Amino acid sequence: MRIEEKWQKYWSQNNIYKTDIDKFKPKYYVLDMFPYPSGAGLHVGHPLGYIASDIYSRYKTLKGFNVLHPMGFDAFGLPAEQYAIETGQHPEITTEKNIKRYREQLDKLGFCYDWDREVRTCSPEYYKWTQWAFIRMFNSYYCNDAQQARPVSELIKVFETEGSSCINAACNEQCVFTANEWKAKSEKEQQEILMNYRIAYLADTMVNWCATLGTVLANDEVVNGLSVRGGFPVEQRKMRQWSLRVSAYAQRLLDGLDTIEWTESLKETQKNWIGRSEGAEIRFPLSGGDSLTVFTTRADTIFGVTFMVLAPESEYVAKVVTPEQKANVDAYIESTKKRTERERIADRRISGVFSGGYAVNPFSGEEVPVWISDYVLAGYGTGAIMAVPAHDSRDYAFAKHFGLPIIPIIEACDVSEESFDAKEGIIVNSGFLNGLTVPEGIRKAREYIRENNLGTVKVNYRLRDAIFSRQRYWGEPFPVYYKDGMPYNIPEELLPLVLPEVDKFLPTETGEPPLGRAKNWTYNSCPLELGTMPGFAGSSAYYLRYMDAHNTEALVSKEADEYWRNVDLYIGGTEHATGHLIYSRFWNKFLYDIGTALEHEPFKKLVNQGMIQGCSSFVYRIKGTNTFVSHGLKDRYDTSELHVDVNIVNNNILDTKRFKLWRPEYETAEFILEDNEYRCGSAVEKMSKSLYNVVNPDDIVVTYGADTLRLYEMFLGPIEQSKPWDTKGIDGVHRFLRKFWRLFHHGDEFFVSDEAATGEELKVLHKTIKKVQADIESFSFNTAVSAFMICVNELIDLKCNKRAVLEPLTVILSPFAPHIAEELWHLFGKTESVVKASFPGYDESFLVENSFEYPISFNGKTRFKMELPLDDSSGQIEEKVLANAQTQKFMDGRQPKKVIVVKGKIVNIVV
RNA sequence: GCGGAUAUGGCGUAAUUGGUAGCCGCGCUAGAUUUAGGAUCUAGUGCCGUAAGGCGUGUGGGUUCGAGUCCCCCUAUCCGCACCA
Numbered sequence: 001m002r003i004e005e006k007w008q009k010y011w012s013q014n015n016i017y018k019t020d021i022d023k024f025k026p027k028y029y030v031l032d033m034f035p036y037p038s039g040a041g042l043h044v045g046h047p048l049g050y051i052a053s054d055i056y057s058r059y060k061t062l063k064g065f066n067v068l069h070p071m072g073f074d075a076f077g078l079p080a081e082q083y084a085i086e087t088g089q090h091p092e093i094t095t096e097k098n099i100k101r102y103r104e105q106l107d108k109l110g111f112c113y114d115w116d117r118e119v120r121t122c123s124p125e126y127y128k129w130t131q132w133a134f135i136r137m138f139n140s141y142y143c144n145d146a147q148q149a150r151p152v153s154e155l156i157k158v159f160e161t162e163g164s165s166c167i168n169a170a171c172n173e174q175c176v177f178t179a180n181e182w183k184a185k186s187e188k189e190q191q192e193i194l195m196n197y198r199i200a201y202l203a204d205t206m207v208n209w210c211a212t213l214g215t216v217l218a219n220d221e222v223v224n225g226l227s228v229r230g231g232f233p234v235e236q237r238k239m240r241q242w243s244l245r246v247s248a249y250a251q252r253l254l255d256g257l258d259t260i261e262w263t264e265s266l267k268e269t270q271k272n273w274i275g276r277s278e279g280a281e282i283r284f285p286l287s288g289g290d291s292l293t294v295f296t297t298r299a300d301t302i303f304g305v306t307f308m309v310l311a312p313e314s315e316y317v318a319k320v321v322t323p324e325q326k327a328n329v330d331a332y333i334e335s336t337k338k339r340t341e342r343e344r345i346a347d348r349r350i351s352g353v354f355s356g357g358y359a360v361n362p363f364s365g366e367e368v369p370v371w372i373s374d375y376v377l378a379g380y381g382t383g384a385i386m387a388v389p390a391h392d393s394r395d396y397a398f399a400k401h402f403g404l405p406i407i408p409i410i411e412a413c414d415v416s417e418e419s420f421d422a423k424e425g426i427i428v429n430s431g432f433l434n435g436l437t438v439p440e441g442i443r444k445a446r447e448y449i450r451e452n453n454l455g456t457v458k459v460n461y462r463l464r465d466a467i468f469s470r471q472r473y474w475g476e477p478f479p480v481y482y483k484d485g486m487p488y489n490i491p492e493e494l495l496p497l498v499l500p501e502v503d504k505f506l507p508t509e510t511g512e513p514p515l516g517r518a519k520n521w522t523y524n525s526c527p528l529e530l531g532t533m534p535g536f537a538g539s540s541a542y543y544l545r546y547m548d549a550h551n552t553e554a555l556v557s558k559e560a561d562e563y564w565r566n567v568d569l570y571i572g573g574t575e576h577a578t579g580h581l582i583y584s585r586f587w588n589k590f591l592y593d594i595g596t597a598l599e600h601e602p603f604k605k606l607v608n609q610g611m612i613q614g615c616s617s618f619v620y621r622i623k624g625t626n627t628f629v630s631h632g633l634k635d636r637y638d639t640s641e642l643h644v645d646v647n648i649v650n651n652n653i654l655d656t657k658r659f660k661l662w663r664p665e666y667e668t669a670e671f672i673l674e675d676n677e678y679r680c681g682s683a684v685e686k687m688s689k690s691l692y693n694v695v696n697p698d699d700i701v702v703t704y705g706a707d708t709l710r711l712y713e714m715f716l717g718p719i720e721q722s723k724p725w726d727t728k729g730i731d732g733v734h735r736f737l738r739k740f741w742r743l744f745h746h747g748d749e750f751f752v753s754d755e756a757a758t759g760e761e762l763k764v765l766h767k768t769i770k771k772v773q774a775d776i777e778s779f780s781f782n783t784a785v786s787a788f789m790i791c792v793n794e795l796i797d798l799k800c801n802k803r804a805v806l807e808p809l810t811v812i813l814s815p816f817a818p819h820i821a822e823e824l825w826h827l828f829g830k831t832e833s834v835v836k837a838s839f840p841g842y843d844e845s846f847l848v849e850n851s852f853e854y855p856i857s858f859n860g861k862t863r864f865k866m867e868l869p870l871d872d873s874s875g876q877i878e879e880k881v882l883a884n885a886q887t888q889k890f891m892d893g894r895q896p897k898k899v900i901v902v903k904g905k906i907v908n909i910v911v
Numbered sequence: 912g913c914g915g916a917u918a919u920g921g922c923g924u925a926a927u928u929g930g931u932a933g934c935c936g937c938g939c940u941a942g943a944u945u946u947a948g949g950a951u952c953u954a955g956u957g958c959c960g961u962a963a964g965g966c967g968u969g970u971g972g973g974u975u976c977g978a979g980u981c982c983c984c985c986u987a988u989c990c991g992c993a994c995c996a
Contacts, residue, residue, distance in 0.1 A: 265915055265990075272914070272992045279996085296996060309996095348994070373994095380995045387996085393912085394994050421912095462995055577991080715936070717923060722989090729923065732936040735951095783925070786935040793935090 004706050004819040008110060016833050017069070017112045021563045025066035029564055030057045031543055031603075033572030033580070034072045034119075037098035038079055042105045043687050044695045044713070044725055045612030049571040051710050052609060052719050052781060054111045056569060058815035059776045061112075062839035068564055069112055070546040072119035073099050076127075077535040078213070078229050081474035084505045091474045091505070095122060105698060109706045110818050112835070117549040121538030122474075128496035129545060129555040130537050131479040133587065135489045136594055137200035138480070142170040142248035149199055149593035156194070170248035171196045172203055191486040199245045199590065200468065202487055206313070206379060207467050209237040214507050215471045216241055218534060219464055220273075220579040242468040242478065242531065246586045250274050250461040252600075253585055261605040263720070269577040275462025280446050281382065282455040284308060284359035284368075290319045292359050292370070295381030295460055298423075299449065300441030301388040302363045303430035304409040306399065308370045309352070309385050312336045313378035320370045322356030329353050329372060336374045350375070350401040361386075362454045363445075364431065373398060381460055390415045410438070466583060468534060473505045473514035475532030481523040490523050497528070539580050540587035543567050543602055555591075561598055570603040573611065581606075607779055610722035611686075612713075614693030617649040618642060618681035619659075626665075629672040631679040644680060645692040647699075654678040684724040695725055707817035708734045714781040714816065736789045737820060740813070743792065743801055750827045757804040764794045765805045769840055772812050781816075788813060803828070808840040 011017060032053050035046065057069040080091040080098075087094075099120070106113075119126050140149040145168050158167055163178035175193055182190070195201050207216040212232035221227060222234050246253075254274050257267045279297035286292060292308060310316050312333045321329045332353040352373030359370055375394055376385050389399035390408040396419035399406050408415045410425035427433045427441045436444060449455045469478070479497045480487045490497060500518035507513055515521060515530040522528055541555065548560035566588075584602055591597035619628050620639040629637050631652075648658040656678055660667050671678050685691050700709045711733040717723050744752055757765070768791040775784035795805065807828055814821035814834045825834040 263916095268915055269991050275992080275995065277995070294996080298996075375994045377995070385996050392996065394996075397994095460995080462992090574990080715923085721917095723923075726923075726937085729937045736936085738951095782923090783935085786925075789935055 003823045004108075004110065004701075007819050007822045008107060010822075011110075011112075011833070012115075014833070016835055017114050018116060019066065019068050019114045021560065022066045023563070025064065027068065027564055028057075028060045028065040028569075029068045029543075029567045030060070030569045031069075031546070031567045031571070032071060033570070033576065034074050034539070034542065035102060036074045036077060036079070037095065037102045039083065039094070039098055040689055040694075041098075041101050042697055043612075044697050044700065044709075045687050047106075047109055047697060047709075048612055048713050048719070049573070049607075049609035050106070050111060051109070051713050052607070052779070053569065053571040054109075055710075055714070055781060055815040056776065056779075057112055058818065058835070059839065061835055062811065062815070062837065064838060068117075068546065069114060070117040070119075070549075071106070071111070071113040071115065072117075072542060072546070073102070073121070074535070074539050074542075075099065075120050075122040076475045076533075076538055078472070078474075081472055081505055084474065088504075092122070108698065108701050109710065112818070117546050119542055119545050119549055121476075121542065124496040124498050125550075125552070126542075126545065127476045127538060129541070130476050130533065131495050131497060132492060132555065133541060133591065134200055134533070134537075135479055135492055135495075137244060137590060138198055138487075138489050140199045140590070140594070141194075141197035142199055142245055144168045144170060144248075147252065149590055152194060152198060155197060159193075169197050170245055172201070188484055188486055195486075199248070200242060201245065202240060202242050204238055204240050205243060205465075205467070206236050207239045207241050208234045209239065210234045213472075216467050216469065218467050218536070218579070220582075221534075243465040244468050244583075244586070246466045246582070247461060247463050249586050249589050250276065250463045251459075252589055253463070253582065256585065256589075256601050260601050260603065262603075263606070263608060266574060266577055266581075266606065266608060269574075270582060273463060273578040273582065277460050277462075279458060279460060280449050280455055281458045282362065282386065282449060284362060284386065286320060286357060286359050286370075288319065292316055292320070292384050293382045293455065294384045294386045295458065296386055298388065298391065298442065299445035300427060300430075300433060300436075300438055301391050301409055302361065302386065302445060303433065304388040304390050304407045305361055305368055305386045306389060306405045306407055307368050307387045308359050309376045309387050309395075309398070310355070310370060310372045311376040311378040311383040312372055312374055314372075314376075314383040316384055317355065317372060320355045320357035320359075325354060325356030329355055332372060339374070348375075350397055352398060352402065354402075362452075363448070369404075371398075371402070379464065380462065389419060391420055393419045393421055395419070463582075466534075466536075466586075468537070469529075469531035470534050471507060471513040471530075472532055473499075473502060475499075475534065476537055477515065477532055478529035480529040481526040482529070483526050487529065488526075490528075499532075536580055536583045540584045541591065541597075543570075543584075544588075544591070544597060555596060561596070566597075566599040566601065567603045568605060570606045571609060572606075574608045608720050610718075610720055612716075613684050613722060613724045614687035614691060614695070615646060615724045615726055616683050616685045616691050616693040617644050617646050617652070617654075618683070619644045619654065619678075620681070626668055627670045627672060628678065630674040630677070631681045632674045633672060634681075641681065643692045646695065649680050652680050652682060654680050687725065695727060700727070700730070704730060704734050705737075705819070707820050708737055711737065711785055711816055715785040717782055719779055719781055733785065733789075736792060737817060739792050739796065740788075741820065741824075743795055744806060744824055744827065751801065752803045752806055752828070753801050754803055757800070757802045758798075761795070761798055761800045761802065761805050764791055764798065764800075765808060767791075769808065769812055773839070773841075776815070785816065788816070810834065811837045811840060 030053050032050050053069070057067045061067045075095045080095050083089070083094055084091040121127060121130070139152050141152055141155050142148070143150045155167065155169070159177075159179065159182045161179055163182060164175055165178075173196055175196060185193070195203065208219065208222045209216055210227045210232050213227060213230060216239060217227055217234060221229070225234055226232060227234055254271065254276055257270060277297050279295055280299045281293050281295050282299065282302070283291040283293050292310075294308070310320065317329065317333070332351070336351070350373075352371050352375075355370045355372055357370045358367045360367055375398065376383065387395040387398065389395040389404065389406040390413075391410065396406065396415070398404070406415055407429060408420065409427055409429045410420055411428045413420035413425060423438045425438060427436050427438065430441070432448075433441045433444055446457050450457060477497050477499050479490045479495060481490060482488075500515065500521055502514050502517040504517060505514050513530040513532075515528075515532065521530070543566070544556045544561070547564040548554075548556040551557055551560075581603075588597045588602040589600065592600060618631075618641045620631065620634040620637075621628050621642055622637045622639050629639060644654065644659065645662060648655045648662060656669075656671055660669055685693060687694055697709060708730060712730045715729075715733050744750055768787055771787040772784045775781065775787065791809070810821050810824045810828070811834060814825070814837075818834070821834050825837070830837075
């Protein structure tokens with residue numbers, strides 16, 4: 001379509017979509033999750049969310065809002081680097097190429113992005129601010145009392161004057177010292193202590209190590225013991241790594257969910273991921289004077305404890321193990337180390353070893369044996385548990401396996417076959433807890449713990465700190481150098497610390513990260529950090545940068561920040577639920593604490609667009625031949641199923657001529673047909689090059705135009721639903737656009753009448769405006785498109801070609817089909833873009849004023865109409881014959897006999 | 912195992928949120944136009960039945976004058992968490 005190129009050019013040359021702060025207009029910020037520009041380019045699934053956000057942006061603009069709608073690229077990360085390792089090409093070059101291709105594809109779809117604000121996470125001007133935020137995190141600690149980040153300098157002051165005792169801060173390890181002790185410590189010792197508190201900290205932690213990728217990964221990048229990228233095995237290892245203290249923000253991240261408009265399922269996913277559980281930490285004294293601390297949510301079951309279990313990695317192990325048992329314990333720990341996370345999950349056989357030590361139950365005074373087993377996780381709670389086999393299925397299985405006692409403490413429960421895990425019943429065998437219900441027991445036990453100083457009531461979170469370093473090249477360098485083995489940040493005014501050139505992107509033979517190859521990678525002759533930041537670093541605050549993308553003095557100016565504040569509407573996929581969307585919220589909360597972000601939450605409303613899957617086609621080759629048999633006959637032969645390019649299949653019928661040309665080996669192919677056709681099999685799968693089911697938006701644009709593609713993607717179904725792409729239905733919306741076009745034309749001539757519109761015509765217009773407006777507001781874009789189709793059909797029936805109707809229609813269609821709307825708008829003689837027009841608001845009173853008829857039932861069409869009678873009756877169901885009912889008629893000529901009215905509202909009409 | 916979501920014609924879906932289920936589109940059938948194909952236009956199209964009529968929103972129950980919609984029991988599919996104490 002020539003029209004589309006013409007207007008795309010016009011929009012860009014006249015800066016139609018350039019956005020500036022305008023204090024006379026309310027702001028609205030619409031954001032897409034920016035893409036990772038891969039080499040494969042966009043397929044028709046990618047733009048689904050972009051189209052929706054574009055429609056909403058254009059709609060909001062028409063409603064008089066000053067809309068910020070930017071776009072950029074998430075360009076650091078593994079795929080570009082893997083490609084660089086394979087081909088030796090610099091990732092910057094391939095990334096640049098991919099971005100260019102993405103941009104071309106996006107431009108063809110007619111989006112209203114303000115490209116002046118484009119950001120790329122891999123450009124030094126941008127990652128300067130990622131590094132800046134890191135330095136701020138490095139120089140902050142989390143104060144639990146104030147529930148916010150505070151400067152480390154304040155912490156130092158307190159240490160100097162009062163020591164550590166009055167500090168309640170999130171940290172790796174509680175250290176206890178006085179002010180004098182602090183002052184007596186060496187610089188290095190002090191730095192080591194401070195490292196315990198920093199929000200960005202370096203520590204020896206258990207990490208997910210992926211040997212194949214040669215890097216550590218965050219928890220959300222590992223699923224079932226395999227890396228998300230590539231599916232390589234991941235093992236647990238203790239390594240010195242940078243981490244972000246996300247866990248300190250767990251409660252705020254949880255509470256914030258109640259203040260934002262996200263889907264319930266997404267909130268639920270984040271709640272699960274944060275995993276809050278209320279319970280108690282209880283100290284069990286050991287014979288040597290030490291004690292074991294365990295976390296439990298079931299303090300009420302403490303009289304049912306018959307043994308304790310430690311995780312093999314637990315630091316308690318060394319304190320408990322007796323000399324006689326040492327050899328056994330060491331052997332067991334060695335054997336568990338060999339098992340990867342994946343093996344542990346796949347093979348849940350029960351294993352464990354007795355440590356030889358005993359702990360004392362602080363409630364009953366009884367001694368219970370301490371065991372070691374890998375069913376207890378080092379990373380959760382304290383890495384040690386009190387085992388209550390009668391009421392926990394895992395403890396039960398362990399007790400049965402090793403013949404340990406099982407003491408039920410709930411009245412009349414049967415634990416001969418399995419444990420009784422439900423939190424209900426009356427407590428028995430439990431001293432002072434006897435006779436209470438489970439919830440009462442929990443409360444009473446916690447009180448007892450507090451009063452007798454046996455431990456603390458505590459809330460535990462599953463959410464772990466985010467491991468923040470990667471042993472890779474293509475990421476942000478850390479603005480950190482090492483002196484005397486301790487890290488220090490380089491001064492902020494020297495940012496950005498630009499990624500150096502290296503000759504190879506693979507880790508060095510000595511296991512050093514690629515940055516180890518860089519020449520002069522030092523600061524004041526001190527070595528700089530060799531790791532780089534993970535993918536989520538650059539995507540965590542990009543929404544703030546768009547507000548003021550070219551600012552060299554600050555991440556965002558006060559003025560821009562105060563005007564745009566946060567994202568009103570964020571559109572993107574659910575796959576980021578436990579990654580980007582957690583990190584970004586955390587990052588925002590940190591920036592809020594230091595005064596850079598002005599809102600508690602970055603994304604007010606979030607809509608998850610569904611995935612568009614591919615619809616794969618199959619052919620069936622008889623084994624050992626080059627003969628292909630049609631789907632219906634395939635069972636008569638021994639065949640193998642092969643993917644075939646969906647572009648040479650129409651309606652499941654294979655284009656055999658094009659098939660022969662598709663690949664050289666099929667040139668001589670022969671076919672066994674049914675009904676003279678070759679029918680293909682089909683299946684819904686992920687859209688992917690390797691499955692030959694990719695549909696390219698460029699092809700659709702060439703055949704049908706961008707407006708048709710936009711309309712069709714919206715028409716396919718509700719935005720949040722996943723659905724397979726099927727090009728078949730696209731003719732329907734294309735036909736609609738042509739019908740719409742023809743309303744304005746006599747032959748090829750643009751012709752609209754200036755006559756006044758009739759009531760009937762206005763009704764069609766206003767009904768459509770009302771429906772479309774309501775549908776856009778509720779993100780029901782598919783029904784909005786239907787409403788346009790109905791409208792056009794009705795106007796054709798009415799033979800309406802009046803300016804008074806068609807002009808507003810052009811405006812309300814423009815968010816969906818901006819090119820056609822723009823063309824028609826100019827044909828109307830307008831000199832400015834349709835973007836400057838305003839959405840014709842629906843006048844509620846219109847129908848009532850203009851007609852004594854009122855639609856009562858409305859299923860796309862008004863089925864019958866009558867005057868609206870209002871009669872109040874006090875909630876009782878009342879059947880009555882309305883005084884004027886007999887005088888009214890339904891559209892089909894029937895007359896109502898009886899009208900049932902409840903609370904003044906017609907609820908039924910009997911004919 | 913825990914939690915969440917979904918279920919409507921041959922297909923994608925819709926239903927004023929408790930009021931004539933199936934709007935809109937695809938597909939299909941018939942007709943018109945066209946040298947043909949494509950395109951376009953007209954009519955029809957939930958199922959059974961020639962018809963009158965009957966049956967229909969995954970299954971079974973319930974509330975209601977009235978249920979796709981609300982409540983309870985199943986079933987299936989999808990998603991999240993999962994040895995989290």
